[in-house]
Amino acid sequence: xxxxxxxxxxxxxxxxxxxxxxxxxxxxxxxxxxxxxxxxxxxxxxxxxxxxxxxxxxxxxxxxxxxxxxxxxxxxxxxxxxxxxxxxxxxxxxxxxxxxxxxxxxxxxxxxxxxxxxxxxxxxxxxxxxxxxxxxxxxxxxxxxxxxxxxxxxxxxxxxxxxxxxxxxxxxxxxxxxxxxxxxxxxxxxxxxxxxxxxxxxxxxxxxxxxxxxxxxxxxxxxxxxxxxxxxxxxxxxxxxxxxxxxxxxxxxxxxxxxxxxxxxxxxxxxxxxxxxxxxxxxxxxx
Amino acid sequence: xxxxxxxxxxxxxxxxxxxxxxxxxxxxxxxxxxxxxxxxxxxxxxxxxxxxxxxxxxxxxxxxxxxxxxxxxxxxxxxxxxxxxxxxxxxxxxxxxxxxxxxxxxxxxxxxxxxxxxxxxxxxxxxxxxxxx
Numbered sequence: 283x284x285x286x287x288x289x290x291x292x293x294x295x296x297x298x299x300x301x302x303x304x305x306x307x308x309x310x311x312x313x314x315x316x317x318x319x320x321x322x323x324x325x326x327x328x329x330x331x332x333x334x335x336x337x338x339x340x341x342x343x344x345x346x347x348x349x350x351x352x353x354x355x356x357x358x359x360x361x362x363x364x365x366x367x368x369x370x371x372x373x374x375x376x377x378x379x380x381x382x383x384x385x386x387x388x389x390x391x392x393x394x395x396x397x398x399x400x401x402x403x404x405x406x407x408x409x410x411x412x413x414x415x416x417x418x419x420x421x422x423x424x425x426x427x428x429x430x431x432x433x434x435x436x437x438x439x440x441x442x443x444x445x446x447x448x449x450x451x452x453x454x455x456x457x458x459x460x461x462x463x464x465x466x467x468x469x470x471x472x473x474x475x476x477x478x479x480x481x482x483x484x485x486x487x488x489x490x491x492x493x494x495x496x497x498x499x500x501x502x503x504x505x506x507x508x509x510x511x512x513x514x515x516x517x518x519x520x521x522x523x524x525x526x527x528x529x530x531x532x533x534x535x536x537x538x539x540x541x542x543x544x545x546x547x548x549x550x551x552x553x554x555x556x557x558x559x560x561x562x563x564x565x566x567x568x569x
Numbered sequence: 570x571x572x573x574x575x576x577x578x579x580x581x582x583x584x585x586x587x588x589x590x591x592x593x594x595x596x597x598x599x600x601x602x603x604x605x606x607x608x609x610x611x612x613x614x615x616x617x618x619x620x621x622x623x624x625x626x627x628x629x630x631x632x633x634x635x636x637x638x639x640x641x642x643x644x645x646x647x648x649x650x651x652x653x654x655x656x657x658x659x660x661x662x663x664x665x666x667x668x669x670x671x672x673x674x675x676x677x678x679x680x681x682x683x684x685x686x687x688x689x690x691x692x693x694x695x696x697x698x699x700x701x702x
Contacts, residue, residue, distance in 0.1 A: 396596040403593030405619060418646075436646065490594070544646040551617040553641075554593040 314509035317473075320426060325473050325507050327422035327431075336541035337422075337513050339435075340533065342415035343490040345519075346376035348531040356532065370396070370491070378529070385494050385524040392492025395561075401486050404555050405548035407439045407462045409486030410479065410501045411517040411531060419541050431468060431475070436543045445477050452480050460497050462486060475505040488519065496523030511537040592619040592644070595669075595696075599679040603670040607678075608686070611662045612637060616655040618644045623658055625666065627676075640666055640680040643695020651693045662687065668696065 318326040329335045342348060347358040372393040373379065373386040381389060392399070402408060408416045418437020425431065429448035435441045445468040452458060452465050460483035468477040479501040488495050502518040513535040520528035558566045595601075609627035620641045628635050642648060645655070658664065663686035671677040680694040 397594040398597040400594050400597075403597075405592075544649065546618060546644055546646045548592065548619040548644075550619070551615060551622075552619055553622065554598065554619075 314511070317507035317510055320424065322426060324424070324426060324470060325475070326424065327475065327505060327507055327513065328424060329421070333539070334542055335537055335539050336419035336436075336543060337535045338538040338541065339414055339417055339420050339437075339535055341417035342533060345411065345415070345489045345493055345531045346379045346491070348533050349378045349529060350532050351378075358533070370394075379493065380526040380529055382524055382526055388494050389492055392487075392494075397490055397492050398558070400490060400492065402438055402490070403558070405439055405552050406485055407441045409462050409464065409482050410488060410495065410499060411503070411515075411519065412486065412489055413438075413441075413443070413463070414515050414517070414533075414535065415489055418546060419538065419543055420535075421543060434543065437546050437548075439548045440546050445475075452478070460484075464499075464501070471504075473506060475503075477501075477503040477505070479503065494524050495519075495521045498523040511539070513537070595679065598671060599669040600672050601669050604667070605670050605678055606665060606667045607638060608663065608665040609638065611658050611660055611664060613660065614655075614658050616645055621645060621648055623680075625664065636676050638676040638678065640668065640678050640694075642680050642683075647695030651695050653692060657685075657692065658683070668694070 318330045320326050342358075348356045350356050351360075370393040372390040373381050374390075397403075402412075402416065407413075413433070413435060414420075416435075416438040418435060420436065421434045423432040423434060426447070429446070431445040431447055433443050433445070435443075441463065443463045443466060445466040447468050449469075450467060452467060458465060458481045460481055462483060462485060464479040465481040466477050466479045468475055470476070480499070482495065482497060482499045482501075484495070484497050486495070487493060499519070499521040502520070504514075504516040506514045508514055514532070515535055516530060516532040518528050518530050519525065555567055560566050607625065607627050609625035611623060612626050613624040615622045621644065622639055622641055625638045625640065626635050627638050643651070645653075648657075665684040665686065666678070666680050667682045667684075668678045668680040671679075679696055681696045682691055682693055684691045
């Protein structure tokens with residue numbers, strides 16, 4: 283009898299260990315490969331020679347769900363995502379987002395009309411952290427000898443950004459012309475690429491859910507590659523025009539070993555914009 | 570074992586459906602609570618960005634009235650990652666489409682999956698409806 287119980291316990295352990303391994307998925311069973319490095323020892327955020335690969339940027343719709351709490355985890359990591367069935371909670375549902383009153387109002391408006399006026403729906407590019415939340419592949423091209431890094435995005439209008447690594451400062455005053463992607467200067471803090479961005483125009487939203495920002499927006503991004511197949515992204519959103527204090531969002535971006543960039547030219551046949559009407563039923567194009 | 574199989578199936582589904590592309594607001598234009606399944610004959614294919622659109626003559630079984638529907642799918646880059654080419658749908662092909670209807674009541678929908686009658690092959694349409702957080 284004891285032997286039978288022993289076998290049962292052993293079986294249970296074996297099954298449990300299978301289950302545990304299975305629950306973690308195939309990726310967890312494979313030992314994580316270390317992040318590659320360039321010849322000079324800096325982390326390589328891109329490919330290694332002879333291999334393919336792109337970062338599969340996830341579709342993150344609501345940055346209010348991506349604020350790390352005291353335990354370091356975000357609401358999205360703590361619980362299952364709420365199904366998007368039309369009704370959204372608006373600013374009231376996001377106590378961790380320090381909205382100024384007008385920002386709260388416009389966010390509630392965007393919630394009520396299901397992001398009808400999302401600039402990405404007009405084929406305009408994402409600005410700021412939304413570049414890392416718009417689900418198309420992305421690659422880093424590092425040029426340490428030229429002291430610059432490019433980020434090349436397949437999607438949301440086939441865009442690229444240049445990060446100056448040569449120690450320059452942001453242009454001051456009118457020399458800083460507001461643009462969609464802003465002015466990016468970067469440096470390495472040990473193995474973290476820190477990018478400081480200012481000079482955004484006001485034609486973009488922070489995310490699909492419609493968190494607004496102003497041209498006072500200042501973003502500090504931190505990119506790390508804890509292992510070969512993971513890019514960790516963190517962004518401080520500092521916009522005294524829209525929020526009463528800075529807030530931070532963070533998420534991981536998986537590496538797609540077989541991925542390559544393809545073409546995506548959003549503007550080609552945008553029927554959504556052709557059909558879009560304003561709140562009074564008037565067409566928004568051709569006016 | 571059953572759970573593992575289910576988990577594996579869920580993972581496969583996720584992997585296949587993962588490259589959902591985002592362009593405009595899905596829920597501003599379509600109603601996820603109004604699913605449809607329609608079968609008809611392809612009359613036109615616009616293999617273009619930001620959404621491939623195809624048109625289908627659908628015959629009402631009762632009235633025999635023919636309505637030309639149109640369906641939005643993902644962009645060519647997303648569709649190609651899901652196994653499509655620009656010649657997957659051809660004029661005259663009989664296909665079944667599943668997805669969500671337009672909110673405005675017009676004969677228009679967001680296609681989530683397309684089944685080709687000739688082969689029974691089911692293709693994911695790179696729909697933006699996969700709206701995870």
